[in-house]
Amino acid sequence: MSIRFLSVSSANFTLHPQLAADTIPIGDLPLCRVLLMNNRHFPWLILVPMREGLRELFDLSDADYPAVMEEVRDTAKKFAGLTNAHKMNIAALGNIVPQLHIHIIARHTHDAAWPNPVWNTSVKPEFYASNALSHMLKKVKECLALR
DSSP: OOOBOOOSEETTEEOOHHHHHHEEEEEEOSSEEEEEESOTTSOEEEEEESOTTOOSGGGSOTTHHHHHHHHHHHHHHHHHHHHTOSEEEEEOOOSSOOSOOEEEEEEOTTSTTTTSOSTTOSSOOOOOOHHHHHHHHHHHHHHTTOO
16 A cells, blocks of 8 residues: 655645644545544544545545444554554544544553543553654554555
8 A cells, every 4th residue: 555645735635723732643544634632541533534624434435434433443453463452442423523524543452542532531641752642653653654
């Protein structure tokens, strides 16, 4: 799978400002931009299909839907192995950010929110420290074969 880096905004795709503020871009799959949620408490990726005007999974074209689902499945499987996750949480909520995006969160029985959802947990988000962020980005890029 050939990965290319694109700016946050391209001819046919603009990343929602809230996603841009909360995440670090890692790279692009054929259909989805891969982002790292900047919260050191949870290994958390977000895949955003690079198509304008999508709010729901059913808004994907007939051709794009299976391709996006394959990217989600492949990314989740590889990320689970990388993080040695006990459980993978995969969700496309969009209650606050209307742009279609899929959360892929590696959960562990010892994490700060277990067994509850990571949303609205009492644990305040904390950004990755510079070294930890560099290390995580490198690991994820290698794991997903991103350049």
